[in-house]
Amino acid sequence: MSAIKPLVSVEHLSLAFTGNRKAQALTDVSFHLHAGEVLGLLGESGSGKSVTLRTLLRLHSERTTQISGLITVDGLDVLALNSRALQAYRGATTSMIFQEPGLAFDPVYTIGQQIVEVILAHEAVNHSVARHRALEMLDRVQIPQARRRFDAYPHELSGGMRQRAMIALALACKPKLLLADEPTTALDATVQIQILLLLRELQKETGMAVIFVTHDIGAAVEIADRIAVMYGGRIAEENAVAGIVQHPSHPYTAGLLGATVDSSHRGKPLISIPGSPPNLANLPPGCPFAPRCTSASDQCRTECPSVVESPAHADLASPPRLACWHPIR
Amino acid sequence: MTPIILQVRNLKKYFPVRANLFSREQKVVHAVDDISFNVTKGRTLGIVGESGCGKSTTARLIANLMPADSGAIIFNGEGVGEIGGLELKSFRKKLQMVFQDSFASLNPRLTISETISYGPMVHDTSKEDAHLQAHDLLAKVGLDPDLFASRYPHELSGGQRQRVNIARALAFNPEVVILDEAVAALDKSVQAQVLNLLQDLKAEFELTYLFISHDLHVVHYISDDVMVMYLGQIVEMGPVEQVYSEAAHPYTRALLSAVPSMDPAHRTQKSPITGDPPNPIHPPSGCRFHDRCEHARAICASLVPALMPVQSSHVVACHMNHPSSGYETSGSDVQYASAGATR
Numbered sequence: 001m002s003a004i005k006p007l008v009s010v011e012h013l014s015l016a017f018t019g020n021r022k023a024q025a026l027t028d029v030s031f032h033l034h035a036g037e038v039l040g041l042l043g044e045s046g047s048g049k050s051v052t053l054r055t056l057l058r059l060h061s062e063r064t065t066q067i068s069g070l071i072t073v074d075g076l077d078v079l080a081l082n083s084r085a086l087q088a089y090r091g092a093t094t095s096m097i098f099q100e101p102g103l104a105f106d107p108v109y110t111i112g113q114q115i116v117e118v119i120l121a122h123e124a125v126n127h128s129v130a131r132h133r134a135l136e137m138l139d140r141v142q143i144p145q146a147r148r149r150f151d152a153y154p155h156e157l158s159g160g161m162r163q164r165a166m167i168a169l170a171l172a173c174k175p176k177l178l179l180a181d182e183p184t185t186a187l188d189a190t191v192q193i194q195i196l197l198l199l200r201e202l203q204k205e206t207g208m209a210v211i212f213v214t215h216d217i218g219a220a221v222e223i224a225d226r227i228a229v230m231y232g233g234r235i236a237e238e239n240a241v242a243g244i245v246q247h248p249s250h251p252y253t254a255g256l257l258g259a260t261v262d263s264s265h266r267g268k269p270l271i272s273i274p275g276s277p278p279n280l281a282n283l284p285p286g287c288p289f290a291p292r293c294t295s296a297s298d299q300c301r302t303e304c305p306s307v308v309e310s311p312a313h314a315d316l317a318s319p320p321r322l323a324c325w326h327p328i329r
Numbered sequence: 330m331t332p333i334i335l336q337v338r339n340l341k342k343y344f345p346v347r348a349n350l351f352s353r354e355q356k357v358v359h360a361v362d363d364i365s366f367n368v369t370k371g372r373t374l375g376i377v378g379e380s381g382c383g384k385s386t387t388a389r390l391i392a393n394l395m396p397a398d399s400g401a402i403i404f405n406g407e408g409v410g411e412i413g414g415l416e417l418k419s420f421r422k423k424l425q426m427v428f429q430d431s432f433a434s435l436n437p438r439l440t441i442s443e444t445i446s447y448g449p450m451v452h453d454t455s456k457e458d459a460h461l462q463a464h465d466l467l468a469k470v471g472l473d474p475d476l477f478a479s480r481y482p483h484e485l486s487g488g489q490r491q492r493v494n495i496a497r498a499l500a501f502n503p504e505v506v507i508l509d510e511a512v513a514a515l516d517k518s519v520q521a522q523v524l525n526l527l528q529d530l531k532a533e534f535e536l537t538y539l540f541i542s543h544d545l546h547v548v549h550y551i552s553d554d555v556m557v558m559y560l561g562q563i564v565e566m567g568p569v570e571q572v573y574s575e576a577a578h579p580y581t582r583a584l585l586s587a588v589p590s591m592d593p594a595h596r597t598q599k600s601p602i603t604g605d606p607p608n609p610i611h612p613p614s615g616c617r618f619h620d621r622c623e624h625a626r627a628i629c630a631s632l633v634p635a636l637m638p639v640q641s642s643h644v645v646a647c648h649m650n651h652p653s654s655g656y657e658t659s660g661s662d663v664q665y666a667s668a669g670a671t672r
Contacts, residue, residue: 044516158605159380188379189543189587194600196589215517218589222596241593259521261546262591263573269528270550272521276486292518 004317005075007209008033008056008177012069015055019064023280025051026233029069030307032318035176038203038210040224040241042217042256046277048233049213053179056211057096058086074176092122095170096179099186101162105154111138111165112150115172122173137168141198160191164198171202178203180212184219196222217260221245226318229253232278232288235307239320249320249327252289287325295326332405334537335368335391335424335505340400342386346610358609360386362561363400368505373531373538375552375569377545377584379606383561384541388509391539392426393417405504422452425498429510431490435482441467442478445497452501459500466496469533470526488519492526499534507539512547524551545588549573554642557581560609560617563636567643577645580618616648624649628659 008031015026026048033039041049054060056071058078071078074093081089098104106114115134119125125133138146141164154162163183170178180199184192200223203210214220220227221241228238229250237250248254258271275292278284284291290300305323313319343357361383368374376384390397393410401408404423408414428434435444445466446459454462464474470492482490491511498506508527512520524547531538542548548555549569556566557578565578576582583602590597604621607613613620619629626648634646634654648656 044518160605188606189545190379190583190600190602191605193587193589193597194603197597197600216589217517218591221591221593222589245591245593256517259518260591261521261524261544261550263546263549265550269525270521272525273518274522276488276519277516 004034006032007035007037007074008211009072010052010056010069011071013052013055013071014068015051015060016066017060017064018066019061021281024233024283025280026055027283028306029230029233029235031228031235031238033177033209033211034317035209036203036207037226037318038212038224040220040227041211041213041230042215042220042227042244043230044215044277046232046280047230049215049230050181051233052230053096053181053211053213056177056179057090057094088122091118091175092173093175094177094179095173095175096181097163097166097170097183099182101159101166102154104166105162105169107154110151110153111157111169115165115169118169118172134168134172137172138165140171140202141165141168143168159187160194163187163191163195167195167199167202171206171208174206174208176208178208178210180210182214183212185214185216192219193222199223217245217257229256232283233280234288234304234323235321236289236324237320237322238307238318243320249322249329250289250324251293251295251326251328254328255292287323297326299325331372332370333367334370334405335539336365336401336403337367337387337391338365338401338403340364340387340390340402341398342383342390342395343398356610359561359612360609361390361397362612364558364561364563365400366556366563366566368537368539369554370504370537371535372553373540373551375548375555376539376541376558377543377548377555378558379543379584381560381606381609382558383609384558385509386561387558388426388507388539388541392424392507393420394426418452422501423503424505424507425501425503426507426509427491427494427498427511429513431487431494431514432482434494435490437482440479440481441472441485441493442474444482444493445500448497448500462500463496466499467493469499469530470496471522472496486519488515488523491515491523495523495526495530499530502534503536505537505539507541509541510543511540513542513544520547527551545585557584560606560612562617563646564618565643565645565647566636567640567645571640571643575643577639577643577650578618578647579622579624579649581645583621616646626656626659628655 011030013026013029017023017025043049112134116130119130119133135146135150143149143164184195212223224241226240227244229236231252237253248257255273273292278288286301286304290296305325307321307323310320340361341363342361344360346356346358378384389395391402404415409420410417442460442463445463449459464478467474467477472492512523540551552569555569555572557564559580565581576585586601602621615630615632616634619625628648634648636644636646637651638644639650648654
């Protein structure tokens, strides 16, 4: 299995913001993603999940960030791309959908114009071909009356429609990797499930790889093959969805699942994780979760565990990985 | 029979929308459209619905943060703000509110203890007493008063700030607390802590909660009764277990099954509902849900369904549940009827 080169490989990625507010946003993050796979990045605010995604597209200001490590997407060394190569990479090889499609679209151009612009920028086609493709994309994302919506401005669409248009825009140039940054968080439950199902369908159809960032375990379970749980800028645990949900090994994953409210909790106090998420400007020396962990030992407080692959499943393409001194058995 | 602490009668609020420069037509958003319900003392009423369904407007109208167009709020049998009824100033002491944005709802220039004691001082409590009480309340919500009392809001995390908001709401010993998406902005691990705190405080202070949320799991967990709103109207209301297990309105059923499954082996295969909520400026005729409802028939587009009981305290506004409504005999030709009615 390991003979097949992964589409995305992130190795020892660390990122620090060095501007006015200093923070160690990512520490030694490594993961792989094969073509056609969906990876869910799960974590709370400040866990580094969105930063990871933005780094994959090099969206951070170079003046105020310090990045080390290696990111390879489809054979390209992303961190070494010059600005022209970066332009070609963004949108064509990798594209992104955001939490707030209302902010991601330019308000003074119609939806259609913006999709056409992307196609023209990346492919040597004329305007009418691009227009045709854009209309096709709007149809593909199940926007009713696509022809009419083509000439609509972003503010004229509802939240769900805008997110669909955003997906059409992102997929217009058939990217190999789609980065989804909490695309359903701002939507209502009934619309969220529609968008999740649409993304799943499009992913199967196009065979693209997806990295789906979310804080909602339910959304991750609906869409991902594997889930990587992040905490304090590190990967705490990574496993197939079923493994994460049914047999969490990291105390944080277990705590997160325990704190997720469902009907069986009625009338009982919830099991919560004490304390609050770590301050990234001042991380503890050991495991970032140690101050909130009930099974933390002195070793946890002084020495940070590295992410280790489970030896029992070494034959898998992506064996479960875990960073914990005292995993739950 | 437990006493009813709060009665809401025919509450209505329309927001005017600034009309187009060239059109004379005055448009209005039907934010809350003629809703009535009772809140029983000591129980938690959860209000759920999608964005724009009027749940937050309802909360603000009840708390008198904005005037209602029509309708009445009756608190403990006294009409709020009416002549001969309960004065607004004393009503505010009995009903307090906690908002979603914990940062925006605190004054950044006041310390935590000043924030909590501000209200009681307005209501003629001496400064010393108010500060002592603030310290007590901080301890009650799980914040060490010696550490937190002199801090400013920006020095606190989101969960801690929300605890301060809760402490401030409790400063008057209120009878009813409205929690408007109070845990929505918190991380999952912190959300569980705050939910536990709310449950403890409810028991200790004998509070009645109005819990507004879009998160159905959380509402199921914390509420005794639940009220489902759609486009400014109540579509279903009843004891939480009954509504969750035997939802009678197609919208409630869709809402409940739109929750992502937690089982990777049984993922959701089909969306229970299509489309986005319609525009509240031009709500659909008849039953407002009819254009997204798979059971809709002609009658649904022409006749507004009334809230009628299916079981003792479980009420629903849907023609399907009422044999006398004419749903059974109505044709399925909705398209024609709705097209005619919306002109």
